[in-house]
Amino acid sequence: MHVVAAVLRDARGRILLARRTAGRDLAGAWEFPGGKVEPGETALQALDRELREELGIRIGPARPLVSVPQAYPGKRIVLDVYEVDQFEGTARGLERQALAWAPAEKLASYPMPPADRPVVAALTAADRYLITPEPTDRPGFLSKLDKALAAGARRIQLRARAMAAADLAILARDAQIRCRAKGAQLLLNGEPGLAADLGLGLHLRSAQLMALSARPVLAEGQPVAASCHDADELAQAERLGLDFVVLGPVRATESHPGVAPMGWEKFAALREGVSLPIYALGGMKPADVAVARRHGGQGVAGVRGLWPK
């Protein structure tokens, strides 16, 4: 089932949500206004018709945001979401549905259908997840980090697997100061204790993810993420209530020559089973954000393709 929905903003930048009425599936959940594409319609024709019928508005041009494949009990949908910058008319709940204009940072507090979580993440969180190469010389590493932050990196994983614990703690603090100054999130790879002590986020390796029975406890507001390769790992990440994951390898990479790439079809098929925000990993460049979004991804993760030259 192909469903189209719109992100509409008011003059203050708040986003319109509609409440699903009683007697339908997912009744009571807040959604982005829209509905099913009918036979013979294009996605944009359907969006225009739905918003006229449900809200009484005429929409201007629409830009694709993300297209989320999602499995529900007894059906599968693709929720195809567009950002609409201009519309004519005043939005009203013409089908007796409640409406709410929500600031972007409040969206996550509205109960929504599972397919909408990746949509909210696409609207509010970074579309690139930078994974650092193994740090060798500290000044060189920190100047590259500064460069990445200046270029807009806002979600960064410090991955230093070969470093002594004491050195890692020092480097992590240096990196933390820089990331804080830019409002960027910093997640430490594989070290739950140190991440908690320093007040950093945590990125779990897949083996660590599978060994846990509860979400690791971190400082207030710090994210927990994980590396996933298959449906079991994704399900575990969802069960533990993680904030986001990376999934791959989508393409073949120089760093993992023996590993078969999953490709975008498999990526989308795996994404269907959970409602987590998912970054595509494996041979990704910034220009791949668009193709990742077309397959329900949050964006791209990587070392080589994202770390400054």
Ligand SMILES: Nc1nc2c([nH]c(=O)n2[C@H]2C[C@H](O)[C@@H](COP(=O)(O)OP(=O)(O)OP(=O)(O)O)O2)c(=O)[nH]1
């Ligand atoms: N419009 C919309 N539908 C969503 C969102 N998230 C989500 O999972 N869905 C699901 C709920 C439904 O299973 C499906 C939309 O179907 P629907 O039955 O509401 O479509 P419609 O507006 O054409 O409604 P109707 O005429 O059949 O009553 O997509 C969302 O944000 N917006």
Ligand SMILES: [Mg+2]
């Ligand atoms: Mg609808």
